[in-house]
Every structure is written in C-alpha cells, then in structure tokens.
Amino acid sequence: MIYITGDCHGDYRRFSTENFPEQKKMTREDFVIVCGDFGYWDHSKEQEWQRKWLSEKPFTLLWVDGNHENYDMLAELPVEDWHGGKIQHIRENVIHLMRGQVYELDGIRLFAFGGARSHDIHGGILDPDDPDFRRKYRTLRRAGAWFRVNHVSWWKEEMPDEAEFEEGRRNLERAGWQVDFIVTHCTASSTQVLAGGPLYQPDALTDYLEEIRQKCRYRKWFFGHYHDNRNVTEKDLMLYEQIIRIV
Numbered sequence: 001m002i003y004i005t006g007d008c009h010g011d012y013r014r015f016s017t018e019n020f021p022e023q024k025k026m027t028r029e030d031f032v033i034v035c036g037d038f039g040y041w042d043h044s045k046e047q048e049w050q051r052k053w054l055s056e057k058p059f060t061l062l063w064v065d066g067n068h069e070n071y072d073m074l075a076e077l078p079v080e081d082w083h084g085g086k087i088q089h090i091r092e093n094v095i096h097l098m099r100g101q102v103y104e105l106d107g108i109r110l111f112a113f114g115g116a117r118s119h120d121i122h123g124g125i126l127d128p129d130d131p132d133f134r135r136k137y138r139t140l141r142r143a144g145a146w147f148r149v150n151h152v153s154w155w156k157e158e159m160p161d162e163a164e165f166e167e168g169r170r171n172l173e174r175a176g177w178q179v180d181f182i183v184t185h186c187t188a189s190s191t192q193v194l195a196g197g198p199l200y201q202p203d204a205l206t207d208y209l210e211e212i213r214q215k216c217r218y219r220k221w222f223f224g225h226y227h228d229n230r231n232v233t234e235k236d237l238m239l240y241e242q243i244i245r246i247v
C-alpha cells in the first residue's frame with residue numbers, strides 16, 4: 001500500500017490511529033508519503049517526542065523536503081542508498097527522500113524533488129549576526145510583518161542548486177524519462193498557473209519542474225505547498241491534510 005498526503009508543518013495528528021485507521025492493516029513494507037513541509041525543525045523535546053511517536057507507527061513514512069525544514073540539521077545526517085535512490089534516515093521508518101532521486105517501490109517508480117521558494121517572507125530575512133538584529137526583529141514583530149530569521153526559520157537551501165537539478169535530469173535519463181509517480185513540494189510553472197492563476201510567481205524551481213513535466217511521462221504528480229486539496233488536472237494533484245491511497 002502507498003498513501004500520500006500534503007504539508008504537515010510538524011503537526012502529525014492526521015497519522016493517529018483514530019484519524020488514519022487504515023494503518024491497522026499496514027506494515028513497514030507499506031508507505032505514507034508527505035509532499036514537503038514535513039516539519040523537521042529542531043531538537044526540542046516536543047519535536048523529539050513527535051519523532052519517537054512516528055517511529056512507533058506500523059508503516060514507513062517517506063517525505064520530500066519543503067521550504068520550511070531545517071537544512072542545517074538535514075546536512076548533518078548521513079546519506080544512504082535505498083530502493084535505488086539516496087535517502088536520509090530520520091528514524092528507522094521515517095525517511096527523507098532526497099532531491100532528484102528515482103526510487104523503485106514494489107514495481108512502482110517514483111521521482112522525488114523537494115524544495116520551494118517561501119511566499120511568507122515579504123518582511124525580509126533577518127541575519128542573527130547583524131549588530132542591529134534585535135531592533136529590526138522588534139520592529140518587524142510589532143508591525144506584524146511576515147519575516148524569517150536566517151538559520152532559525154529560513155534556509156537558502158529551500159531552493160535547489162544546479163547540482164540537484166542535474167542529479168534529477170541524470171536519474172530520469174537513466175529511467176528513460178518514464179515514472180509512475182512524481183512527488184514534489186511546489187509544482188511545475190504551468191500547473192501553478194492552473195492552480196492559482198496569477199497568485200504564484202514562477203521561479204527557477206517551478207521552471208525546472210516544467211521542463212520535467214514536458215519531458216517525462218508520468219501517471220500522477222502529487223505536490224503540497226499551496227495548502228489545499230484539489231485535482232488541478234487529471235494527473236496533477238494538490239494535497240494538504242487529505243491522505244489518499246495511490247497503490
């Protein structure tokens with residue numbers, strides 16, 4: 001079985017047995033995929049407790065990264081090979097699917113590519129090393145501005161680099177540009193237009209995903225980031241709290 005859902009932002013209540021009773025029939029050979037903004041933020045007691053709770057689930061939880069993850073913490077984790085692609089273990093059954101990887105899961109071929117540009121940063125990004133940091137922080141706080149702090153609530157790695165783009169192309173080339181499922185956080189530029197009209201601006205990542213969309217044959221493409229559950233086309237599905245079964 002493979003289930004899939006959208007952004008969690010560190011809130012995993014949807015995976016309780018009460019909200020997701022299907023897990024009673026699942027084993028670690030069955031998967032639940034999160035389309036980014038999983039909520040890998042810090043080593044706080046609360047987050048450690050949540051990760052322990054997830055580690056006791058009967059299924060294997062797979063997630064691509066979103067724009068809100070702690071990329072400094074992710075960089076500390078070893079990279080391993082798993083089902084044909086690179087991953088990082090958060091717990092034995094909680095696995096980070098890395099950008100540009102193709103995985104084979106029980107005859108299903110899946111392409112993963114996380115990351116997205118943050119929309120909620122109109123107030124700017126503050127640098128904690130800035131001598132004027134405290135004053136700027138207070139001013140923005142008081143103004144109710146949408147801002148973030150570098151290495152605390154924002155990381156430049158939310159956007160992929162050229163090496164990651166190339167890695168994706170190389171792995172798709174090896175897969176003959178044909179997969180069953182694509183799992184990302186944001187989506188291709190043209191899908192974004194269909195999803196939100198002029199609300200969302202294209203960027204280097206959505207343009208890259210557009211290139212993938214044009215070139216790669218796929219059955220379904222699942223993405224998060226836009227905080228809604230909607231079939232944008234027959235093949236392109238936006239997910240948020242809904243958990244749907246795909247295999």
Ligand SMILES: [Fe+2]
Pocket residue numbers: 007009037066225226227
């Ligand atoms: Fe999100």
